[in-house]
Amino acid sequence: MTENSILTQIPILNRLFRFQWEPSSHRHVLLYPEGMVQLNESAGAILTHVDGERSIAQIIEALQAQFPEADDSLIQDVIDFFTEAHHELHWIEFT
Amino acid sequence: MNCIGSNLPEGVGQPLWLLAELTYRCPLQCPYCSNPLNYDLNKTELSTEQWIETFRQARKMGAAQLGFSGGEPLLRDDLEQLIKAARELGFYTNLITSGMGLTLERMQAFKEAGLDHIQVSFQASDAEMNDYLSGNKRSFQEKLEVARTVKKLGYPMVFNCVIHRENIDQIDKIIELSLALESDYVELATSQYYGWALKNRDHLLPSKAQLVAAEATTNRYREQIKGKSRTKLIFVVPDYYEERPKGCMNGWGNLFLTITPDGTALPCHSARELPIQFPKVTEESIESIWYRSTGFNHFRGYGWMKEPCRSCDEKEKDFGGCRCQAFMLTGDASNADPVCAKSPHHHLITEARDNADLAQPAQGSMIYRNRKNSQQLSQTQAADLIPAQQVEME
Numbered sequence: 001m002t003e004n005s006i007l008t009q010i011p012i013l014n015r016l017f018r019f020q021w022e023p024s025s026h027r028h029v030l031l032y033p034e035g036m037v038q039l040n041e042s043a044g045a046i047l048t049h050v051d052g053e054r055s056i057a058q059i060i061e062a063l064q065a066q067f068p069e070a071d072d073s074l075i076q077d078v079i080d081f082f083t084e085a086h087h088e089l090h091w092i093e094f095t
Numbered sequence: 096m097n098c099i100g101s102n103l104p105e106g107v108g109q110p111l112w113l114l115a116e117l118t119y120r121c122p123l124q125c126p127y128c129s130n131p132l133n134y135d136l137n138k139t140e141l142s143t144e145q146w147i148e149t150f151r152q153a154r155k156m157g158a159a160q161l162g163f164s165g166g167e168p169l170l171r172d173d174l175e176q177l178i179k180a181a182r183e184l185g186f187y188t189n190l191i192t193s194g195m196g197l198t199l200e201r202m203q204a205f206k207e208a209g210l211d212h213i214q215v216s217f218q219a220s221d222a223e224m225n226d227y228l229s230g231n232k233r234s235f236q237e238k239l240e241v242a243r244t245v246k247k248l249g250y251p252m253v254f255n256c257v258i259h260r261e262n263i264d265q266i267d268k269i270i271e272l273s274l275a276l277e278s279d280y281v282e283l284a285t286s287q288y289y290g291w292a293l294k295n296r297d298h299l300l301p302s303k304a305q306l307v308a309a310e311a312t313t314n315r316y317r318e319q320i321k322g323k324s325r326t327k328l329i330f331v332v333p334d335y336y337e338e339r340p341k342g343c344m345n346g347w348g349n350l351f352l353t354i355t356p357d358g359t360a361l362p363c364h365s366a367r368e369l370p371i372q373f374p375k376v377t378e379e380s381i382e383s384i385w386y387r388s389t390g391f392n393h394f395r396g397y398g399w400m401k402e403p404c405r406s407c408d409e410k411e412k413d414f415g416g417c418r419c420q421a422f423m424l425t426g427d428a429s430n431a432d433p434v435c436a437k438s439p440h441h442h443l444i445t446e447a448r449d450n451a452d453l454a455q456p457a458q459g460s461m462i463y464r465n466r467k468n469s470q471q472l473s474q475t476q477a478a479d480l481i482p483a484q485q486v487e488m489e
């Protein structure tokens with residue numbers, strides 16, 4: 001998949017997972033049958049914007065607005081995250 | 096924001112996983128049941144309010160996964176209420192059920208209450224075997240219906256089947272059934288030898304040859320479905336065929352918290368069989384139980400260890416194995432888990448393996464988990480316990 005085509009994809013969370021904030025450990029997690037992934041800050045920040053409506057390009061825009069100090073590597077980081085989350089980890093599906 | 100973070104004992108994890116054994120009542124009689132042999136002695140069950148209070152406290156301490164199990168959790172009429180309360184607290188809610196008596200209406204009610212996942216356990220692939228193993232005639236058709244409905248209602252479908260000597264040769268049929276039901280996860284877990292399963296071990300432990308064949312079959316199916324189906328096949332080998340024990344429960348009192356029907360808090364679901372006092376949630380807060388009770392601190396860290404574990408460089412990997420297995424097989428819960436090849440009691444395991452190679456490894460018939468047997472075993476067990484404790488004091 002080329003970078004341009006991935007940017008237009010609309011990600012949605014795989015129905016096997018639930019994404020939420022854990023107040024007692026101060027981080028986001030993905031919960032699934034009898035298991036849990038404790039997410040790092042950037043994965044948590046990205047997944048917060050996944051709603052099944054916004055494209056990856058729009059999510060990048062939202063993140064840039066949220067973290068104005070971030071440089072251009074943010075774009076590649078988000079693309080890499082979604083590529084891995086889709087192909088390898090199966091957290092994400094594309095609508 | 097809660098601030099239990101301030102005075103935590105060093106290195107103790109949060110109880111992320113809460114297992115609520117709602118009741119010991121159950122319509123099935125599985126011979127590998129992990130409930131205590133004497134489950135029938137104590138029929139007390141926490142009330143709805145007591146359970147919800149337990150969930151609230153555990154959630155505050157970081158628990159995120161909640162398993163409703165038993166016995167058969169469906170026998171609690173307030174299950175809908177408990178699910179709703181747990182979901183509102185932010186738990187990921189898992190229902191671990193045999194599926195017996197589960198109607199469409201009730202599954203819909205669970206869905207509305209916010210249940211996240213139903214795990215349906217099967218005994219084997221065909222009605223005859225299934226009924227034979229669970230001691231109940233109608234169970235199989237019902238389960239199939241339940242599994243199909245789980246899928247229809249959009250739940251993740253976790254197909255669970257306990258694998259043992261008598262059904263392991265049908266593992267191909269079991270896998271095919273799980274695939275036909277479009278399961279998301281398939282757990283083929285060989286029985287672990289606690290509680291009833293230990294009583295029936297010679298009937299249940301597969302031979303090495305059976306195990307090798309079953310693993311090969313599972314791998315063949317994994318290859319077959321690759322790229323076609325997302326179904327994840329998980330095959331759990333019995334620790335009896337390992338040379339090192341498993342890192343039991345990720346360490347004692349480090350991740351798992353089990354609450355039994357009467358509110359006793361345990362670091363794992365079989366710890367009740369240990370000669371240790373465990374506190375009740377009706378008498379103490381969970382925070383105090385988890386961080387300060389003698390029961391939960393008993394096997395934390397490494398100070399309790401004996402040789403060969405004490406001076407072993409692998410102790411941080413497996414924590415000396417399972418305390419319950421050490422106690423049940425050697426009479427002393429501080430010994431190394433006999434599964435370990437370094438344990439002086441390892442012969443107990445290799446003898447069981449050799450025995451499993453015999454054509455007729457077991458004497459007598461299987462002992463099914465039911466009230467009559469429980470009452471009988473509670474009497475003999477009380478007599479058994481005395482010499483075991485003496486061994487420990489020597």
Ligand code: SF4
Nearest residue numbers: 121123124125128166
């Ligand atoms: S293992 Fe079988 S008998 Fe034991 S609680 Fe589960 S369904 Fe009931």
Ligand code: SF4
Nearest residue numbers: 404407409410415435
């Ligand atoms: S001796 Fe004890 S700590 Fe070492 S590997 Fe065996 S069980 Fe684990």
